[in-house]
Amino acid sequence: MKIGVLPDTVINQIAAGEVVERPVNVVKELVENALDADARRVEIAIEGGGIKRIRITDDGCGMARHDLMLCVERHATSKIRSFDDLTQLHSMGFRGEALPSIASVSRMHITSRQPDELTGHCLHIEGGRMTEVREEGANPGTRVEIADLFYNVPARKKFLRTPQTEQNLITSLVQSFALAHPQTAFSYSVDGRAQFQFPPATIDERIRQVFGRENATALREGRSQQDDGTGFHLYLSRPDNTRSRRDSLYFFVNRRHVKDRLLGAWLQRAYRHLIPQGRHPFGALFLNIDPALVDVNVHPTKTEVRFFDIGALGRLFEQAIRQVLIEGETPFHSSPEPPAPAVPRGFPSTGGWSSSAPHRNFGGQISEPAPAILPPSHLPARHGQPASPYGETPLWESAAPSTADFQILGQFQDTFIVGIKDEELILVDQHAAMERINFEEISDLYADNRVEQQPLLFPHPIGLTPQEQLTLNTHMPQLQAMGFTIDIIDDTACLVEAPLDLPPQQAMDTIREICSRAGEEKDDQPESAQESFRQLVMKTMACHRSVKANKTLNHQQMEELLQRLFQCRQPYTCPHGRPTLISYSREQLWKQFLR
Template sequence: MGKIQKLPESLIHLIAAGEVIERPASVLKELVENSLDAGATQIAIDIWGAGRSRIRVSDNGVGMSKEDARLALERHATSKLRSFEDLQTLASFGFRGEALPSIAAVSHLELTTREPQAKQGLRLKVAGGKIISTTAVGVPPGTTLDVQDLFFNTPARAKFMKRDATERSHILRTVQELALAHPRVSFEISVDGKAAMHLTQAADLRTRIRDLWDVSITDTLVPLEFSQGPASVHGFINKIPAHQPTKSYQHLFVNDRPVHQRVLTHAIYEAYHEWLPVGRHPVFMLFLKVDPSVVDVNVHPAKREVRFANDLMLYDLLFHHIRKDLQAGQDVPVMKHKAPSPRAGEGWDGGYQQPLMPPPASVLPHPEGGRSVSVVADAPPAIKKLDATVRILGQYRKVYVLAEQGDDLLLIDQHAAAERVLYEKLLDQSRTEGAKRQPLLTPYVWDLPPDRLEIVRDAQPALEKLGFVLDAFGGNSLVLKECPAVFPQLKQAKRFLDVFIESLEAESYDPQENAAHEAVARAACRAAIKANDALAGPEMQHLLKELAACQRPMTCPHGRPTHIRLPLSELHHRFRRS
């Protein structure tokens, strides 16, 4: 027998499923897109166990006949393609005939359907891709797909699933995208038996956006609409001052299909770059319509990536039209800097500083009666105790603190040092009961999209250990009532919160495991004193005192040195003094 053998059909199905079905949100996307292709105007979604246990999608679409229902479970059986020419003018969401068979191959699936003209419906039960029963049932017109025990026969894939909160967040993000693309379709979503989202049929995109997001976001949006050559664009972008700390409010669609398209996203960022501070992100919900013949949606089975015949032309169109609209409505001065390429997790950088309750003495700069700090840079020795031999010389380029001890010159990176101090204080608080908190004079209302709210709720116990007190405030909002005493300003606390949650979201850290050290480290980096922050003498004195008290003062949490020492003998050697 030869070494090369044909794979069995069951294994082929499992391999195909690995490409199409990455996580529960992938299943939901495929099922809802099938409903939309069937002309549904009402879609009900029920999720149990973050989609691992069960995903059920019901619609009022055209339903299927007995023959079509059986064929829908076979690979490469589709109603949307007949020839190669059809692929060039494709307008439907599904077309490969792979999604439903792939889902059926890795789950226990139940398909119930009825055409409007049929007297009875049909129910098919499938396990591991094989139909095990067919039953006539009395059901309303439409289709219900019930997917249970996802990845029951592919344990390796199941192991790569993230925490329940992360998977639920991806599911809610997927629903948002589909709901934005189809405002005239109603969506009813429940999670573990509790209503999670109710979206009635909306007259237009603006109404749907208002249904999904808080007024603090929707009132800062302006419409964008243009048509030129083979392309047209409509949707909304943010007013210049209304940039956000995260990318949560960014949605891009090509022919109503939610996509990730780097070229177009880069065009949007470049259009904003003169008004976009470092670490901030634009808000956009944009729909690009192009002739299907100039866009390739067949790049990947998941259909999240698309390619254009002339992406540079589309880049220029989007860039110039957005920039023109922003300049026409400009009501704030142009920033002095150019924003770098977008980078996730830069944090809140609001232009105001709301005072908290007066910080306790322990977090205010306070010189110790002329005493100063001894800093040693050569590992392994730790920073010495405070004594009277170190003298602050000043701040260099608003980046480094200069000091002297005896015959040695000390250079301290103010950001790295502050980052180490903040990181250790927060972790110490998370390990002990009764974290030092301070109440806000005016509680801060934190508006979040549904997918991000899921992550925050899951992280609330960890946040409370760190000193953040958050309560529900209705809809998709939380209210921040107290924050850790280590933050002298609300701006810093908000920046930390945002980056901490974004770190959990992006990396799927477990927020209950030692308060997710890496997430705390990233957030401390964003919330700490920055380069270009001017420091007064007492502030520099206090920073060095706090650094001296750290357990690991030699480096920041990411491994950069906090300070270096230059002995006088080394300086003499450099200058060739005897």
């Protein structure tokens, strides 16, 4: 077969494969064009999940007849004129690929009018071929209507999901635009029914509009900025209010919604010791940066970016995230109607039992007596001291907890300490609480180089698989520094010294668990990988040293555990991110009983 030049219609359809994968990509490109036209109001309407019809209407600057006909040509754009313009991009779009690509796989109608013109013009394109251009009455601005998306590319159409799934993707996208452009009004309708309308607002008001008033009260604000204007503005949820999915977490770079792995990794690392695995914060992360320091020309969809100075950005992010997790300030307040439950005094409330929850068997006895099980504390009273470099960043600071006025009622099912404080019912998970205590003890010992070892009477074979043995060999120096001395005797790893207060069997269980889990948290940076391993060792040691569930405690032991817990820097979660305690206000309990 001889080499030939492809016709424009085929070229545009190929380009559409990169730019237009599904209806949400069409909405994205068209709304970006509206915002670049300085629209103060954008209306989005879809039918059939965007497959049947998409209509975007704006009140922007509009286009004259000549520009209207030119806008559907490949690489025709008003955003840039030279390659150097790519380093100073302030517009959402710039490639000049979207409209011709969309037009090649749909039936497109564009109507546009400039404010100083008496009438507008309408352009019809079907499958990439212009069929009609006519003068037409119109409001100032532009209306783009896309019908029968992928009607001429059935192979592409069959890979689309259900209309409901496509609709959900578009809804999330519209919300992201609303967050990034609070000064612009957005309206959104589906199959002729209005879904939401966002009037122009401040960023705080728009956050409240998008996330809802009650969800907004769980958000904490953090800011950091350099002299050149580069800075982060974060609205992120407290670690006690998370989601099972990431779709309520938005990243913006210069108001462009992106899916950036670097920012996601930083955020995950900040929260990883504060929330359980599989849970995610929600909110919005805004980064303002000199366009010359970020490359948005990575992918045709412009959802990926590259940064030129990652180190400086990392330091800025750390400043902002510390404000979110430590200061814990919120710019939002609960709505007056309906009245919100009282804020817990000294304890972060996680809410009451759901009225739709299945019936629970609360059988079991509230018990006392037991032998002593708590190891002697190495921790002096130190609430408020800075975290050690071996520990994690402290969580948000609520009112400092204490055992003052804490009335211990007893123990429920030998697992939970039950008490009352300030008219709130408090449940404390004794294992999670002891894990937190032990973890901070251990991290402080390593930070202060106060690790003590105990020699064992005879070597204890650990019993590792070949893969676990390789992991052990890799991390042997770190384990030695943390109190574990291991010798290889007849090709078998044997424990000969262990950290003080860790019995030999617990020490061997700790090493086995560490070696089996060491590969779970991978990190490309050697320093971060070493710190992750240290954290894993300390968390595992803390777990094995802690009192278990189904262990009876007497009143004195429960009181000592609570005192030590409330001296911790981070008393509200265990090292794995699970809550150590939950509280129920009187209002929440009364509501459950319909009082």
